[in-house]
Amino acid sequence: DTGVSQNPRHKITKRGQNVTFRCDPISEHNRLYWYRQTLGQGPEFLTYFQNEAQLEKSRLLSDRFSAERPKGSFSTLEIQRTEQGDSAMYLCASSQITGQPQHFGDGTRLSIL
Amino acid sequence: GQNIDQPTEMTATEGAIVQINCTYQTSGFNGLFWYQQHAGEAPTFLSYNVLDGLEEKGRFSSFLSRSKGYSYLLLKELQMKDSASYLCAVQGGSYIPTFGRGTSLIVHP
Numbered sequence: 001d002t003g004v005s006q007n008p009r010h011k012i013t014k015r016g017q018n019v020t021f022r023c024d025p026i027s028e029h030n031r032l033y034w035y036r037q038t039l040g041q042g043p044e045f046l047t048y049f050q051n052e053a054q055l056e057k058s059r060l061l062s063d064r065f066s067a068e069r070p071k072g073s074f075s076t077l078e079i080q081r082t083e084q085g086d087s088a089m090y091l092c093a094s095s096q097i098t099g100q101p102q103h104f105g106d107g108t109r110l111s112i113l
Numbered sequence: 114g115q116n117i118d119q120p121t122e123m124t125a126t127e128g129a130i131v132q133i134n135c136t137y138q139t140s141g142f143n144g145l146f147w148y149q150q151h152a153g154e155a156p157t158f159l160s161y162n163v164l165d166g167l168e169e170k171g172r173f174s175s176f177l178s179r180s181k182g183y184s185y186l187l188l189k190e191l192q193m194k195d196s197a198s199y200l201c202a203v204q205g206g207s208y209i210p211t212f213g214r215g216t217s218l219i220v221h222p
Contacts, residue, residue: 004155035212040214040215041214041215042117042200042202042212042213042214042215043156043200043212044212045209045210045211045212048209056207056209091155091156098208099143099144099204099208100161101146101158101161102146102158102210103158104148104155104156104157105155106154106155107155
């Protein structure tokens with residue numbers, strides 16, 4: 001069990017650029033979640049996958065946000081045309097089955113210049 | 114929808130006991146989680162309650178009353194390393210957790 005891995009750890013980019021983050025869940029975990037966390041707040045749910053199926057995406061913050069998990073293993077979160085307000089920590093978590101505690105990665109901190 | 118309320122900040126003395134409360138309103142209920150999050154790090158799982166009562170795990174215990182929409186996390190024999198944010202998360206009918214804002218606990222010597 002190597003834990004949930006996220007890359008990159010930090011991303012600094014100019015406003016208007018596209019960014020993509022990667023998450024590798026714990027290998028036997030079927031559920032994968034994406035969250036956004038800003039300073040002084042708890043994680044805010046964005047989307048999740050059961051294997052390769054994206055089961056909830058209505059809470060993605062705008063149509064600039066999209067996520068994929070093409071083979072049911074790693075996942076990517078993409079933000080197009082980044083804005084200042086997108087600056088945050090983006091967390092990925094996984095769980096083995098529905099309803100069980102989630103294991104979080106260390107997150108990707110995004111800074112928009 | 115779901116609404117979760119927990120105190121913003123608490124302070125306590127090393128060696129003491131502290132109780133962090135969490136109240137919630139939810140449509141459907143499939144469990145309540147407590148996570149610990151040190152500054153700049155990922156949340157780590159502490160406890161899970163799905164039935165009423167007390168769950169004990171070492172120095173940490175968590176209590177749930179579903180009828181009152183209430184939970185607490187009890188930390189005993191506080192250590193300096195317990196200074197962190199404590200997140201209450203409620204899993205509703207959709208099994209998607211909603212997190213509270215977190216309680217920042219400061220442990221003084």
